[in-house]
Amino acid sequence: MNNRASLLSVNNLTVNYGAIQALKGVNLDVYSGEIVAVIGANGAGKSTLMNAIMGAVPRAGGEVFLDGKLLPKESFNIVSAGISLSPEGRKVFAPLTVIENLNMGAFPIKNREEIYSEMEKVFKLFPRLNERKTQYAGTLSGGEQQMLAIGRALMAKPRVLLLDEPSLGLAPIIISEIFKELTEINRQLGMTILIVEQNARKALLLSHRAYVIQTGQMIMEGNSSDLLHNKDVEEAYLGGNR
Amino acid sequence: ADTIKIGFLASLTGEGSTFGQEQVRGAEVAIDEINAAGGVNGKQLELIVYDDRGRQEDVIVSARRLIDEGIQVIGGANSSGMVMALAPILEKARVPLVSPFASNPAATFDVKKKKVRPYVFRLCATDPWHGTVMADYLFKKLGVKTAALLHDVGSESSEGVKQFFVERYTQLGGKVFSYGYRSGDVDFRAQLTKAKATGAGALVMPSMYKEMGLMVKQAAELGWKPALLGGDGFSMTMYEIAGDTMNDSYWSSNMDLEDKNVQAVLAKYEKKFGAKEAEYTSVVMAYDIMYAISDALKRAGKYDGESIKNALESTKNLQLAHFNLTMDPATHDPLAKPLVIQQFRSGKMYYVETWTVK
Amino acid sequence: MDKEILRLEKVNKSFGGVHAVKDISMTIAKGELTAIIGPNGAGKTTIFNLISGVYKVSSGDIFFNSKSLLRFRPDQIVGMGISRTFQNLRLFNDASVLENVMTAMQQQQKYSFFEAVSHLGRWKNKEKATKERSMELLDRVGLADRYMQEAGTLPYGLQRRLEMARAIALEPELLLLDEPAAGMNAEEIEQLNQLILKIHSDFNLTILLIEHHMELVMKICPHIICVNFGAKIAEGTPNEIQNNKDVLVAYLGEDD
Amino acid sequence: MIEILLRQILNGLSLGSVYALIAVGYSLVYSILLFSNFAHGGFLVVGGYICYYAMLSAGMDITTAAVSAMAGAGVVAVFTDRLAYRPIRERSSRTIYLMIASMGINIVIENIFVVTVGGRFRALPAIFPSGSLDLGGIITASYFDLFSLLISAIFLVILQLFLIKTKWGLAIRAAAYNLRTAGLMGVNVNRLIAIVFFVAGVLAAVGGIFLSARYTLYPQMGGITIKAFIAAVIGGLGSLPGAVMGSLVLGLAEMLTTAYISSQFRDILVFSMLILTLLFKPTGFFNKQIGEKV
Amino acid sequence: MSGYLEGIIALLCINCIAGMGVSLLTGFTGIFSLGHAGYMAIGAYTAAVMTVEYSIHWFPSVICGGILSMAVGWLIGIPTLKLDGDYYSIASLGLGETIRLLIENGGSVTNGARGYPGIDAFTTVPVALSFLVLMAVAMFFLISGNYGRAFKACRDDSQASSLLGFHTAHYRVLSLAISAFYCGIAGALMAGYMSFVQPIMFDSAKSTELVALVVFGGLGSMSGSLVGATILTLVTELFRPMSKYRMLVYGIVLVLIMVLRPSGIMGKHELSPEYIKEFITGKRKLAVVKR
């Protein structure tokens, strides 16, 4: 289906939480310039997958490759290698201001100008953050925090951007905007995006390809437009015909 | 059995470990010597040492353990506080204890019940005696009429010395300004600044060596040069802290370092441990305690606590390394123990005279 | 008109320079199911925080069953019959699912300190009741099979359900739900709709909820209030709201 | 009278400046790991002894000895992190475990010196010129006091600049809030913490050298850090200017109480001051607390 | 039974009682006090003065020691428990020391820094054991129910707890008062065990020891604090013959246990047959950290 070399490739990834096996040998490929969505029910292991790629939870087995090279195990090395994550539940640095949070996102970047221009871009994407520049992140509204988390992940200028439920807690209008922006970012900058979403319909509309995960295993894979019309997917994740 | 066990309580850890560790070594020198000379009535002596961390609660547990192991006589327990905490236990178990430095009269004499604590003895001079001698010497011999005194409000012995110093000094017509501090303090500049302002001609220090060293040093720093007179908390280590600022200072002490008997003990120490002793008073005092005990064992002929206690009580004219011991049965103090005044000059202690109050 | 249960009168709240809630007035009738919608940062959560006593109002007044809430501490307000869930989950993560619910349930099953240290008197019955009723409740929200799991290790969606269960366990008259559907997929939201409707009728509750998922709001809430920049911009039935120009511009977007 | 008062104030400031050196290091570790590092007193002792033996046994001059002491205490601090705190951190996020471990480490360090070099009180040879500077004719200040004030000031300024101006400083503050997420930003958290410990160790060593030069050196010397902790709390935990200000206030309060009230009540007053400060300023003077929103 | 062994058992009971008190406050309510030795001191001196000065029977004296200590805890708690985390810890360190210093300056009533001698040795093994058993039962009963859950809720998230209807300030003060009561009783028994009390016995090192034994046993585990008290008391005793290495060993043990098992010996679990079985078969899974 795609003859480009895969940029991010996950091979046979396993993660355990004590006795619970949260990922059972997951395979996934993201090709350069693609948006790939992962959909699945609560507890299917989506966040675990993201965290395992980022080295935030230990991998019990399997490997992750970026551009054919084995990805290191420690989060900070993974970030430098070119992957960044907007985590589930935002995880903004509450006692830091919005600007400081964004600066943290740009930690691997050395050049100050670059950081500055990147921040401009984020502010253009989320004007609300610009208004709240010097406010402590902990006092932002839920949606504002979500914007900050996405903005922070963009600041690292990643080759692959991981988004864990970016629409969580966002107003419909903002979701539409963000998804539009993501399409733009993807199209203009060619940024590769791996997204986990509960709003499966939107995710499928946004992405080129998608995976369906169920209790720690990939059960389906395909072009998003195909999955959108797949009977099973429709029933299980899209909430009937709407 | 063929050995007699003697218990020993010392601060092997904690702030008092400087003295505690030396006391154990001093006692060991004596035990070796006694055993080499055939022991006591043909029995060898064995020293059992437990740490008391310098704290009452530990000394009690350690003493209970010694008693439990069947030990009938104990040396050590440095402070009056410890000894007073131990007294009821010793009495119940009928095990006598000879303390090196419990100098508070109340350690061996129960003031409330107005009777001697039957199982507690000491070899050092008491605080009243130190205080009186120091006041007397300062006023009469050194001719200083106004003195400043820094005392540790939390220390049994410092307070005791202070009380009797003030009593004697004012009785003689002198004037004393006294300032308190608390054990553990390291900065005395506030007190010294005030003391200096009174125009006192002497700084009197019934304290431990660390405090005295710091006081001497800080007084010099403030540009104050009074006559210095310290108590028996002296240690050579002070010199390291205070350096030459402590030159010409006077010290009231239990023993004369230049005494040849004392020197003999220290020589044995050096031979056994291959190093010079650090705290001569501690070494010699513990050494003498062992001799006092072994003498009592010899005379008692029986090795139960009560007999040993009776023998200790009736000790007479026993020549120890640093003095001639006759135990006062009414107070369990050495009878008429002379105090020595020494002077410190460029890193050395010199004998000045033995002072008695008339 | 039904009997009113909650009334906000010209409520204001500022944080330094941020005027988060502006002159909001609203009335909620007993038994109603009402939604508050509005863009991010519009002040919705702040309204909840004011009602539940987390923040003190800057001006205005809030009445619950005709009694002003301003003088009361959060725990007293809970005692009066208002409970809530949190937008950012606030579960006892290390405690088990069951224990989370029991902690709330026990407010209805009190016994004295003496009974507690002696296990005499009411202790046994009350403890039993607390546990049984908590299990029942867990069963209702679909968490019964996970009752021993540590709450913090539940997947996000289930944590939200547990929060609801905990709030219901307080047996409130008025239940405040802050984005109950966040992190759920369409299918799960459908289930949640059923759940909310069911508890609404089973427990005789008045529910006020904040949501961004219109498939929930429009379907189950006959009464919707829309706020923007801290002020109320619209109020009405789903139909009215969906066709309100201001709401469309500020919040819903021109549809996709 | 006024002369004595001035003298006492100067005494207080000089004591306070030594507290400040210790408090700043302590506060720094607190600011990133959010626990009271009781082993800080141990680092102090390590620094003091290294300097002592470097001068007396190895015959180094004071500068070399001091630098070795700083490096040595820094390395020991990093080691304690590597061997104790880091494994704990990896297993749990509760800072109390770190605090208890630090108490244990303090006991270990203290007693390593007790069993190896003994509990004796020592003193560094006179390393500072003992003279004093005339301040406007009324009063003199010893070079030692001036020097320790100056050193504390220099360290404080450098550190504060580091924390505010550099991205590593920002990373420290972010990591203080959430280590894991800081890692997700590309921060090598363990290295960051190692740096912090090294700096704290260096500061402790400087404090230790001053303490053992001004007062005396012994294994339990670290006990004085409790005063520095209190100073840091009065100033506001995690705030470096707060730590310095708290230290100076504490030093002054101690001296003036001793001089004009009673040495017996000194500590009671110090503690009362601490508690009163907290009752009126629950997070100290220089700290702003940003609570998490519901 | 030998006197030494009896002494150890009595000491163990005393430490366990104080440990339970601190465990309630620290493990269950999440408040770290570095000043609980102060409450022991209040109990100890109350019992000492009542028995010696007023010749009152030891039993009411011990109870009064506990109650007085509880009252002080309550009074102190109301203003200070508003403080957060380490601020409270350091404040409590100050409070504990203040109590000690006040006793030290208590003149003829407390006999000052020199200590208070001549107390009847009323803390025999049966006495200490009975107190321990009774107080342990009450404590375990207390934590297994409404109050236990309320304390834990306040510990885990005080804001959420108040929104679940708990008057958190009240529970914090209550917890402090109870723990002060336990420490007061322990202190009073200590007076009867030592037959001598001195302010220095209740310094901040003692407070630290209490917290250490609780953490060592496992925060949030009442049986853990008993196990912790037992082990640490025995370690100190077993190593007594090693004299100067003793404190070194104590420190190393403390660090090692924190490194190897930071959640303490028992974690937050209570000692139960199932727990022991799971522990032995190694089925206890390590809790995964979430922050």
Ligand SMILES: Nc1ncnc2c1ncn2[C@@H]1O[C@H](COP(=O)(O)OP(=O)(O)OP(=O)(O)O)[C@@H](O)[C@H]1O
């Ligand atoms: N720290 C943990 N300890 C134990 N189990 C965990 C932990 N974190 C997650 N799990 C379990 O692993 C499984 C997968 O969780 P994960 O958070 O990856 O799901 P998810 O697909 O992201 O769900 P959601 O859509 O609700 O976010 C769940 O069953 C969850 O209970």
Ligand SMILES: Nc1ncnc2c1ncn2[C@@H]1O[C@H](COP(=O)(O)OP(=O)(O)OP(=O)(O)O)[C@@H](O)[C@H]1O
């Ligand atoms: N404690 C606070 N300090 C300062 N500003 C605050 C505080 N709490 C809220 N705000 C500000 O008030 C505004 C309203 O916040 P609120 O949380 O009520 O929004 P919301 O409507 O719930 O938004 P969302 O849907 O994104 O959760 C926001 O702009 C927020 O930044």
Ligand SMILES: [Mg+2]
């Ligand atoms: Mg998830």
Ligand SMILES: [Mg+2]
């Ligand atoms: Mg909100």
